Amino acid sequence: QNSPGTSVTVYGLIDGCLASADLGSERLNAVSSGCLYGSRLGFRGTEDLGGGLQAAFTLESGITIDNGQLAQGGRMFGRKALVSLSGPWGTVEAGRDYAPAFYLVQPIDPMALGIGTASSSLWTGAASTTSARNDNAVNYLSPTWGGVSLRLQATAGEGGSGGARKSQGLNLLYRSGGTLAGLSYARVGDVADDQHDSAFTLGVKQELGRFSVAALAQSGAWEASRTVAAPASTSSVFSRKYRSWLVGGSVRTGSVGKLSLSIKRYDDRTVRNFDFTQVSVNYVHALSKRTDLYAGWSRLGNNSRTSYTVSDATGAYGPVQAGASTSLLAAGIKHVF
Amino acid sequence: QNSPGTSVTVYGLIDGCLASADLGSERLNAVSSGCLYGSRLGFRGTEDLGGGLQAAFTLESGITIDNGQLAQGGRMFGRKALVSLSGPWGTVEAGRDYAPAFYLVQPIDPMALGIGTASSSLWTGAASTTSARNDNAVNYLSPTWGGVSLRLQATAGEGGSGGARKSQGLNLLYRSGGTLAGLSYARVGDVADDQHDSAFTLGVKQELGRFSVAALAQSGAWEASRTVAAPASTSSVFSRKYRSWLVGGSVRTGSVGKLSLSIKRYDDRTVRNFDFTQVSVNYVHALSKRTDLYAGWSRLGNNSRTSYTVSDATGAYGPVQAGASTSLLAAGIKHVF
């Protein structure tokens, strides 16, 4: 219906969980929010403008139900805030959104960016080191041509006398039957826009009956000013030169279960050699189309010099004692509305 | 309906009021929010999973309409953030919620935790001294057996290297006809979890035609590290040993009015003897099932050493000059949607 005030859908996902993390010297037991998927509350709507045009908006809050707070550093609509205009030529969006690399990594990661998320070692392209999304973004999404689609994003530096980072990103995806394959590129400048962080990512997922197999590989270098400190930090993933890959897959068990596995390797290609390997597994049991019970486990091996942490969909469990291996066991309920 | 995006109810309560407080040396006149009940906006939904199972969620913001801000220290869903699974065996919830003691005190307090709230001298069990709710909570609610129900809560300390408080609480309630009776226990550890705040509470409310009578009694001791300073503070209720009680009742006047009264006594059982007595009265006039006009008054007598304040459902009116008695007069409108 087109009259104001009747055209908004309220939707969301609430994920509550129990987590136990081995941090090396101690164990952290927690009631958490969003182990499998980040809890969220959203508002969205679309309007048919005629002539093949459509206007739409999305406002999506990330929340942590264990303390009733906003996620994404307290942003009200930290997950997404977009207005868009679509036509036969595609969609143009403005606002805050994930970088294009996210839209390649997320659907391929067997952990779906949950417990043992791929994003802890495969950069999803955000300009901020503490966020998965970009502010001040303009997106272009192409129509799908024979299964192929293109997504572009550019974000304004909005330097003025303050200064901030410009970024650009793209992905090219192919979807057909049980196949998803694609590549992405992400590039973020420093304040002066004369040095850049960048990464190139390839990914593929293939469904084979009850099974699916997945692989991701990324080659990148963080050379903008924010990473000056990285060689000295034992807990910072991504460095002046790195490679990262993931292999894994899923199997549907019975009519309502799904078991997934991923193995990740991060290869720091600088002299610091701050590498790690991580193994993750989860099981999701559907109570309905909207509600799942789940459990997952992930273990990351630190070498004597590193103190990387294990992350779930919402946060990292740390700090980890340097040189200690760390693991996370979590179980919970995910309810979509 | 079970499809995502159609299963959420938006609800709330808006309470706006005028308040005038005698603080001893001066009078504070204010436009306030939530004198009788805290203003709020919530989102909730349930899903029937079949086989007697039900999933549900609640996200409830506390707000102060006088300045458009969030209550509960700026938390987005500071009142409640819960996901739950229910079955014939009861309900398990995870998230942020009141401690069990609240669910005994709130329905018995003739002031309903409004102007002259019982909670200012009857601890409702929260781990934080500045909040009525607990983060990182898991609740268990039993089915009702012959009018009797049990509520348990445990909250994770989530110490890690940061440290926080573990807490446990329970209540046992009996409801039948016009009778509500129950007991509760609350226990909160300090960071090291080697000293504890605790309180035991008894309460009863009986309806007798147009009248209802109510009584609450609590015995407690705050011995965890947060209360080290308490003996020196003239404005902190709850001490290393205290007893507190309330008596009161209500009478329905005509078809739409209700007049309520409570008398509270706080008895500090330490050498500091920081006691007080408080008298509160309110009148609520229903314009409809959803909308009330109300007025209330409460007076608290400080002795020469104390500077306790009078609270309504949303905040305390202070600071009060030491040794002065203080009173609050407030009137407003409460609208439920």
Add this chain to the structure above:
Amino acid sequence: QNSPGTSVTVYGLIDGCLASADLGSERLNAVSSGCLYGSRLGFRGTEDLGGGLQAAFTLESGITIDNGQLAQGGRMFGRKALVSLSGPWGTVEAGRDYAPAFYLVQPIDPMALGIGTASSSLWTGAASTTSARNDNAVNYLSPTWGGVSLRLQATAGEGGSGGARKSQGLNLLYRSGGTLAGLSYARVGDVADDQHDSAFTLGVKQELGRFSVAALAQSGAWEASRTVAAPASTSSVFSRKYRSWLVGGSVRTGSVGKLSLSIKRYDDRTVRNFDFTQVSVNYVHALSKRTDLYAGWSRLGNNSRTSYTVSDATGAYGPVQAGASTSLLAAGIKHVF
């Protein structure tokens, strides 16, 4: 419908735009939110109480979609938070709202407080220098008598030992056919309430077929303590004595377009003579009743001593180099739901 939980309307407006500002020494290119109208999400409802009485509430968040954050300094419902009771005698509201002067200036400004907003040189009466609204407000809105209506507002200082500003405001509006005319008065005390900022405003708008013409004039003086620094600040509009006026108008172009123009002049009547003149133009193209595309431009001439900025509906584009003229070009989409 009168049962709780079914009586709330979710509404809003999302405005996303590209902006380019000439700040004198540099150009700022930005993806912004709310160039034409501030982006917002609101919740409102009404209840018919019978006997000509009606209860209502409004909770309206201001948001910036370019970063997913709350506007109005992070207030949850920073645009409006009101509960009201209406009868044949008018409406009484309590909460947070615009001052009465806003309700005169906003509908007359040809820029509708968007790109080149009138509010940058015509004070809309708020007690805060950084906000357009007042906290702790009680409003009275009269019924309309032969096209004439009255709005009164008083806000509580809520001094206590903290201290804040009391304010009073009113407007008197006449609406009939294509005519809107009115006057407003605003007055804000300093903390001690012994000095006052005040302004008197006159305005008129007349529709003439496809055309409308508009004029606003204000005479004011900021004499409360907050303006002690003003004579020394080259970027602060409003001074110890000032006059300000605006003339402009609109023309509907074709069936879906509207072109608007305004010329503003701010005349600082003190020895500092920090005057400016500003020219603004915008074009709004309706894609539907709910969705518009728009573009606007505004230029403000600073003299050698001033560094005033150009504002749109959400923010100011600065800082501007002293003595430089500054301009803003912006284009975007506005979607109402």
